[in-house]
Amino acid sequence: MLNPAKPSDTNAPSHDQVYRQMRTRIMHGELAPGTALTLRGLGREFGVSMTPAREAIRRLAAEGALTLSSSGRVTTPDLGNDRIEELAALRGLLEPELASRALPRAHIALIDRLQVINQTIAEAISKQDPVAYLRTNLEFHRTLYLRAQAPAMLAMTETVWLQLGPTMCALYGRLRRTEPPQNHRTIIAALRAGDEPGLRLAVRTDVTQGLKMLVG
Amino acid sequence: MLNPAKPSDTNAPSHDQVYRQMRTRIMHGELAPGTALTLRGLGREFGVSMTPAREAIRRLAAEGALTLSSSGRVTTPDLGNDRIEELAALRGLLEPELASRALPRAHIALIDRLQVINQTIAEAISKQDPVAYLRTNLEFHRTLYLRAQAPAMLAMTETVWLQLGPTMCALYGRLRRTEPPQNHRTIIAALRAGDEPGLRLAVRTDVTQGLKMLVG
DNA sequence: GCATAGTTTATGTGATCACAAAATCACCAC
DNA sequence: GTGGTGATTTTGTGATCACATAAACTATGC
Structure with a gap:
């Protein structure tokens, strides 16, 4: 295989796949402001455990794509x-x-x-x-x-x-x-x-x- | 307690403490370019398990403060x-x-x-x-x-x-x-x-x- | 009917484990 | 000495579990 990074990289880490899919969803405006996301919910949706979902979430939160409440709950940002x-x-x-x-x-x-x-x-x-x-x-x-x-x-x-x-x-x-x-x-x-x-x-x-x- | 967020917030999540300390270290130039960091090493240093160390690392990597190799290993960036x-x-x-x-x-x-x-x-x-x-x-x-x-x-x-x-x-x-x-x-x-x-x-x-x- | 207290459920956090892959080291042939 | 090859250690990844807390729900009293 000459190309190690195919478009649909199935052997990429699962946290990265979750991250990328959620990222494009958010950037393309598929999620309304204030949408609540949960680790177990995302894990179920992508067929992975909480661990990769957590990393994807935190990565997105670090980029400002998601907002964390004080208790760690996460939603899409509703900007003023x-x-x-x-x-x-x-x-x-x-x-x-x-x-x-x-x-x-x-x-x-x-x-x-x-x-x-x-x-x-x-x-x-x-x-x-x-x-x-x-x-x-x-x-x-x-x-x-x-x-x-x-x-x-x-x-x-x-x-x-x-x-x-x-x-x-x-x-x-x-x-x-x-x-x-x-x-x-x-x-x-x-x-x-x-x-x-x-x-x-x-x-x-x-x-x-x-x-x-x-x-x- | 009137002030819920004291300067040294000991009841803050440990991944946040690791994140903040590493962040100021990196920003203040205490780590030379190319310095290798490991999950278990950071966990030992801060007295926590791999999990919080991993979240802190990934958060810093998302902000460009750390570089991830293709195999997931992490170093401080050595910029061209x-x-x-x-x-x-x-x-x-x-x-x-x-x-x-x-x-x-x-x-x-x-x-x-x-x-x-x-x-x-x-x-x-x-x-x-x-x-x-x-x-x-x-x-x-x-x-x-x-x-x-x-x-x-x-x-x-x-x-x-x-x-x-x-x-x-x-x-x-x-x-x-x-x-x-x-x-x-x-x-x-x-x-x-x-x-x-x-x-x-x-x-x-x-x-x-x-x-x-x-x-x- | 409504507010409130108690209970139940849902959720994030952190630890531990098993596994695979990568890096390191040691050893040996040349 | 040097280069390669196998064993060993290190390291990241992902799953699972226990725990604490916050949210949701329910029932009860007024």
Whole structure:
């Protein structure tokens, strides 16, 4: 076997499998804010004992994806407006920097891929599928930021996405948007033109505006 | 008992105690890069079983304070130059923002406290005590940033400090600096003058220059 | 009907064990 | 000496158990 880390790595430690599945669930907004999770419940669901479930939970809690009560009970975070604004500011700080670093390495093939993803986003919007919208929207950003060659910065940004996941779930479930992703077109245009300040602004706008309407 | 969370909380979960102690050790540069840690070793050291030690380790690994090998073995991270530069860029992005947010709330009492901490830093330098220097230096920054009322942003910044801890240990153990902290005086002056752009620049300079000389 | 006290259940914490894999060490051939 | 090979020890992983505490429920008294 040439590839030791296949997509579905069945010989990976089970705590890692639990961690990864729960992580994508939370980031994609499949869990509403305040959802309660239990070690034995997760263990039953994934067919493992409490031990791997506990490690996965604590790992997610360390990244801010889960909230621990004082008695150790764990729920998805239910953020207040000030915390949401702060996380939005963090996105507005980190993501333009990532985009700027990706700009010199953004070839045609990358821009084409972004356009394809953008179409998938439009489909998710027209189908009123919040989870698919959130997943493909993050895929758009991650695809761009991967070119920045800045793994620590990208990891930190994904941590912010994680923390916002349940909030996004509640947000997109509430308001039904029908607008196509205009900001993404601006981002692609700036990439094509090699316009660095324009790219920074477009990314910052895209990242900020979606969350501004929630706290209003 | 009016205060349920005393400084030395002996009734806190033991995994939390192990976590906190190891966290400050790493952040203060008491562990050299590449130091190997074992579950049973930590358990013996703290008088607990493997279980709490494991949770503490995994929590620290999730924050980037520890590196896990493919076989699950855990060491303090030994960062390459590109990763150091990236983390320095992260500090240069986050900390000026925190300082800027703290500026309108920086009263005289805070500035006085910063001056006192600055004297302690000078003492640590004259005594050639790298750990005390690192600890008081971080205390200077944290004292300022606490006023920003941005807990998520501060937590993210501390995560960066954590990741840089062992590297700082190696750095300050190598080169023997004798210069007093001039950048901190510039920061304090900008705080006094209410000079927001000057403060951002001073913080960015202080944060960046210390790490630039390492990668050179 | 409702609040409250007592009981029962559910849940997190920590210890211990068995197991497999990896690292270390020792020994031996060359 | 040096390189490789087998045995031994170390180490992480996961399961299971006992225990304490917090939540949920129930019954009882007013």
